[in-house]
Amino acid sequence: MLKQPRRRTRYKSTSPVLLGGHHCRLAGVDMRLPHCPRVAAVWLVVLGLASHGLAPAAAVPTLSTALRWIVDEGGNRVKLACVNWPSHLEPMLAEGLGKQPVDAIAKDVVAMGFNCVRLTWATFMVTNASYSSLTVAQSFQRLNLTESLAAIRVNNPAVVDLKLIDAFKAVVSSLGQNGLMVILDNHVSKPGWCCGNNDGNGFFGDAYFDPDVWVDGLTKMATMFAGVPNVVGMSLRNELRGPRQNAADWYKYMQRGAEAVHAANPRVVVILSGLSFDNDLAFLNSRQVNVSFSGKVAFEVHWYGFSDGQAWRTGNANQVCARVAASVARRALYLLDQGWPVFLSEFGVDNRGGNVNDNRYYGCVAAVAADLDLDWALWTLQGSYYLREGVLGLDEVYGVLDWAWCKPRNDTALSRIHALQRPFRGPGLAEAAPYTVLFHPTTGRCVVRRSSLVQTTLELGPCGETEAWAYTASQQRLSPRDSPMLCLRAEGAGRPARLGLSCGDELARWSLISDSKLHLAVNASLSSSSSSGGGMLCLDVGDDGRSVVTNPCRCLSSDNSCDPQNQWFKLVTSTRSVAAANTMLAQLPLKLRSWKIRAF
Ligand SMILES: *[C@@H]1O[C@H](CO)[C@@H](O)[C@H](O)[C@H]1NC(C)=O
């Protein structure tokens, strides 16, 4: 993660020792929750994942690439839905081991719906004797992290006297026992918080970044994990950056690093990061990577709200989304069309919900991630750090877990990620002819149809229960695919959008407007219906936070004071089977009744 201007953070003086202990197992058989009982007990239920965490660990596949997709041995798509877990800071131990047993953390990762962890490491942990010789206890003592060490003794006694690399292996192994894939990410050379332009870890030739040492470190890690099946990928170096960065050296060293990893461990997918804090892979447009192997190379890109400064807060969100998404496409996502996987290996928001810049960015990045059905790794798992930038027990506001690693920091923020965890399409997922999903990125929910005796309503629901829509740009008509005689109609400002039979007029003609193309609108000026109120009506979410209505289109341009995101819907292509209970055929008798009752 790019070093930002220091965020306001809470210093936690509470002794980690007091908070240590096996006190908030969230999944599995042990449900004793003395310190955080109520919230923790309900959150898995809230997320609808209560049974997920209890499932036996599935065998982890060996991955390779097929055009832009990551696939298993059978050529079927495996979507990476990862969360980042740092182990590269000064102590060189995966964060949180003073808070929870490693197995409990791994089970939480599974329970939250992730299938993979991007686990970071520092080169010197394996190349520099002054670090690699240390045990966990010595590493913490060296930093005077006495309280953290005592807490690790309580929660993870087995790692305390291990060498750092053996503790790292124990973490990988625990993730594997829980069926989680791991991507080993070489994050820095010298252990510590990342990343600044001038921190000596930015580019080949920097103070701590000797290319030979780096290749040696990669080789050692690749070799050590060659026989560990759940290590499915290795990313060569996080966020290349700084005054020394240049494309010529990028090819020279990244190709060398890729060859070294592949030679030592031909099973892993080798992941290559771009320049400028992994924001820039545009140079690959003029010269491809040349390595001796194929089917095992992917690229990664990072995209944060602050990647564009405060643009989201100070600009109009539609205009900023259009501009930034086009820029990310030019810099990185264009590689998908050229047949390379692009892994969005860091993105995320301040989970407290008060960061306007992050909040507006989120809807845009989620729309892109759904549209392109990207592989990704959320920043980030950890609720806190042993030590970051000199602060003990620093609170991580981007963390999905809270400071005590007990429960999700924000259920709303976590639940909207779920829509992105399940693939929409790809090799082996052609379960249905392609259809359109009306995805609401800000909530991570999709437009579903609910029928009662008297009528059918449209509302936001789980994307797994989505209605299958057909949208034709020429006719501008949105119909349930299995009942093409019906169409989505606006019925006026503040009124529910409905399925109707009269599909020929302007109120049933939907176009994608605003620069972001995330507004789905009808032009009600042309309508003879007086109730429509005139002007452009946009699909929107009602005050109940659930019903799908239309309202006058909001903040389409210029205005930076309002947030258009409730009106943002992305038309996403899916080939996943549609839940049977949701199909028109299953609902036909009810539908017929509701047609008779409703006047069109
Ligand atoms: C080992 O680490 C020390 C302390 O950070 C550093 O000064 C030294 O350059 C490193 N040596 C190598 C060979 O990387």
Ligand SMILES: *[C@@H]1O[C@H](CO)[C@@H](O)[C@H](O)[C@H]1NC(C)=O
């Ligand atoms: C650890 O504490 C000792 C004794 O107070 C002090 O001399 C040393 O500088 C401290 N080390 C660090 C890394 O803070």
Ligand SMILES: *[C@@H]1O[C@H](CO)[C@@H](O)[C@H](O)[C@H]1NC(C)=O
């Ligand atoms: C790729 O690398 C190989 C081996 O170094 C070399 O022989 C070949 O000319 C290179 N191809 C291109 C297109 O640069």
Ligand SMILES: *[C@@H]1O[C@H](CO)[C@@H](O)[C@H](O)[C@H]1NC(C)=O
């Ligand atoms: C959780 O995140 C949502 C969405 O950003 C936000 O509206 C809400 O205020 C956050 N809640 C808490 C408790 O942080």
Ligand SMILES: *[C@@H]1O[C@H](CO)[C@@H](O)[C@H](O)[C@H]1NC(C)=O
């Ligand atoms: C909507 O229709 C009116 C009346 O024909 C027209 O003047 C207006 O330009 C249309 N608005 C848009 C955004 O297409």
